[in-house]
Amino acid sequence: MQELKHKIRDIPDFPKPGIVFKDITPLLTDPDALRLAIKQLTQPFLDREITAVAGMEARGFIFGSLVAWEMNLPFIPLRKPGKLPYNKKSVAYDLEYGSSSLEIHSDALTKNDRVLLIDDLLATGGTAKASCELIEKLGATVEALAFIVELDFLHGKEKLSTYEIHSLLHY
Numbered sequence: 551m552q553e554l555k556h557k558i559r560d561i562p563d564f565p566k567p568g569i570v571f572k573d574i575t576p577l578l579t580d581p582d583a584l585r586l587a588i589k590q591l592t593q594p595f596l597d598r599e600i601t602a603v604a605g606m607e608a609r610g611f612i613f614g615s616l617v618a619w620e621m622n623l624p625f626i627p628l629r630k631p632g633k634l635p636y637n638k639k640s641v642a643y644d645l646e647y648g649s650s651s652l653e654i655h656s657d658a659l660t661k662n663d664r665v666l667l668i669d670d671l672l673a674t675g676g677t678a679k680a681s682c683e684l685i686e687k688l689g690a691t692v693e694a695l696a697f698i699v700e701l702d703f704l705h706g707k708e709k710l711s712t713y714e715i716h717s718l719l720h721y
Contacts, residue, residue: 551590555719557583558699572699572721574609574670588616590718591668591696595621600693601663602626606652606681607633613698614668621666626659628652628681639687643680652677654684661689672697672717675706682713 557577564571577583591613604626605614611627618625631640634653642651659665665685672678672695682692692713700707700717707715 551718554583554587554590554698558719572671572701574698577698578612584616587698587718588613588620591698591716592617592620594716595666595694595696598666598693599664600666602659602690603666603668604628604654604659604681604685605668606677609670610668613670617666617668617696623666626654626665626685628654628684639684641680641684641687643676643683645676650677650680652680652684654688656688659685659688659690663688663690664693665690666693667695668697669695670698672700672706672710672715673704675704675709678706679709682710 557580559573559576561571561573577587602624603614603618605611606628607630615625631651631653634655637656638653639656640651640653642649667681669678678695685692694714694716696716699719702720
């Protein structure tokens with residue numbers, strides 16, 4: 551995992567003073583590192599009965615769609631409000647500095663689906679928890695969550711204690 555860690559760039563004071571942003575752009579621009587990341591995200595779940603992969607807008611789309619392709623499964627986008635054109639379900643959640651919501655097409659999943667949820671980073675866990683709730687609103691089961699980066703010091707895993715978490719890199 552050390553070669554992946556070298557592909558995550560620290561940006562101090564972004565988006566505001568005191569925050570050290572973990573920039574995944576160098577990982578995305580290196581095809582070998584990206585391939586390795588997708589392989590490592592996918593590997594623990596190859597023998598599982600997963601039926602779909604979901605990812606949160608926006609960076610979860612990048613990794614989630616690649617994992618879905620690698621596993622030959624459908625990709626389910628979890629979108630910001632107003633982006634989906636069909637019947638949808640939504641869930642609101644709190645952020646560190648406000649609130650947000652996510653939406654999913656109401657026919658995207660069924661009660662028989664077992665979903666692997668993918669995103670680039672687990673911080674406080676609010677978006678991931680809301681994503682799980684949204685998937686479960688459709689009757690589907692969240693099989694596990696997988697992230698490129700987990701910021702352990704923010705304790706996001708605690709909000710997700712009932713779910714299996716797989717993170718490639720820990721800070």
